[in-house]
Amino acid sequence: MNPNQNDAELGPLLRENFRVTPGKNPAFRTAVWARIESSRRSPTTWGGWLRLNATRFALLAVAVVTIAGAGGGWIASAQAEQNREQLVQRYLASISPHQKN
Amino acid sequence: MKFRWIAAVLIVTLGLVAGGSTYLCLREPMPVAAAGENADLLWLRCEFALPAEKMANIAQMHAAFQGVCDEHCRQIRDARTEVKKLRGAAAEHCDIVTAEAKVVELDRICVSSLEAHLREIAGVIGGAEGQRYLAIVLPRIAHFDHAGAPNLDLDTKAQTHDHHAHH
Numbered sequence: 443m444n445p446n447q448n449d450a451e452l453g454p455l456l457r458e459n460f461r462v463t464p465g466k467n468p469a470f471r472t473a474v475w476a477r478i479e480s481s482r483r484s485p486t487t488w489g490g491w492l493r494l495n496a497t498r499f500a501l502l503a504v505a506v507v508t509i510a511g512a513g514g515g516w517i518a519s520a521q522a523e524q525n526r527e528q529l530v531q532r533y534l535a536s537i538s539p540h541q542k543n
Numbered sequence: 544m545k546f547r548w549i550a551a552v553l554i555v556t557l558g559l560v561a562g563g564s565t566y567l568c569l570r571e572p573m574p575v576a577a578a579g580e581n582a583d584l585l586w587l588r589c590e591f592a593l594p595a596e597k598m599a600n601i602a603q604m605h606a607a608f609q610g611v612c613d614e615h616c617r618q619i620r621d622a623r624t625e626v627k628k629l630r631g632a633a634a635e636h637c638d639i640v641t642a643e644a645k646v647v648e649l650d651r652i653c654v655s656s657l658e659a660h661l662r663e664i665a666g667v668i669g670g671a672e673g674q675r676y677l678a679i680v681l682p683r684i685a686h687f688d689h690a691g692a693p694n695l696d697l698d699t700k701a702q703t704h705d706h707h708a709h710h
Contacts, residue, residue: 515566518565537660537661
């Protein structure tokens, strides 16, 4: 290895032997700008993400809460109805045990 | 991507909380009979919110009707035994028909006395609630088959009517 950085022969030698001919990429600029835009848009905090997706998040949350609430209510009322029916059957059976259900 | 997962977990949690709290708010636990209360009449107290005085009246009528029911059961049992005996002894056809008619008649008496009892109870409940009581119980007793075996779905309800099993 030659430690001398100012070797007078080095410049001409490199010019002579290293020729770089890169292929032309027409989409290069677009791709670079797309990456810049993308990194600018993707938030780095949860709050930022939520602000960006507020509408979608709110709609989904409302839908899930509505469905889950309705489901919970339906289960509770079905269970109450089952309990009531059991009590009715018990009452009727105490009057006449010969009922065929 | 990480934020989407956080959002998903949050929404699922919201759903569970919403569903759970709605269930807890709307659920009605199975009522339990108070000490000394006839558990068979629990439905009447819970469904119609009857005062203690009316409940006591109904409990008395209920107990009294069980005696009537016992008597009907005994008569039906005897009449059916008679039919069996006549068939076994290859008795005259007209005797068998008469005995069978007696069974049918006793069944009819049993059903009509049961209906009368229910109407008396409805009278004690009174008003629109009494009518609602009849609307609930009458269609159900229409499906009663007095020839059927005692209903054993519930463990305690047939205790006072054990002898009916001999029908």
